[in-house]
Amino acid sequence: NIENILKELEKAIEYGDESPASYVSVCRSRIWMGARLALSRKSFQPHWRIDVKFMDDVGKAEGAVDSGGPKREFFTLVLDYLHGSELFVGPENSKFISYCSS
Known part of the structure; x- marks a missing residue:
């Protein structure tokens, strides 16, 4: 079940700061596409630290060092995207997961 999976992942x-890292380079204007690409890479390890670097629309890095801010922004943008997607249905203040998302 999901609870056991999460407990094993947590272990x-x-x-x-010295732990290995999975690197995510993503453009804000295409946050979901970038997140899916990063998470599907063979080199991505969910139990490693995640370091995020934002790129502009032409692929140039913004230059911010990920001391937590870019990572928080990345997860906020991804969750905002998912909240507005067809994955969740219902009124804005009480959405739930759709069984028939496309």
């Missing part, structure tokens, strides 16, 4: 997480 495998490596903490600290």
Whole structure:
């Protein structure tokens, strides 16, 4: 079940600045496409630290060092995208997961 999967994943997480990292380079204007691409890479490890770098529309890095801000912004943008997608249905203040999302 999902609870056991999450518990096993939690045990495998490596903490600290010296732990290995999965790198995510993403453009804000195409946040979902970039997130899906990053998460589907063979090199992505969900139990490693995630380092995020934002790119502009032509692929040039913005230059911010990920000390937490870009990572928080990345997850906020991804969750905002998902909240507005067809994955969730219902009134704005009480959405639930759709069984028939396309």
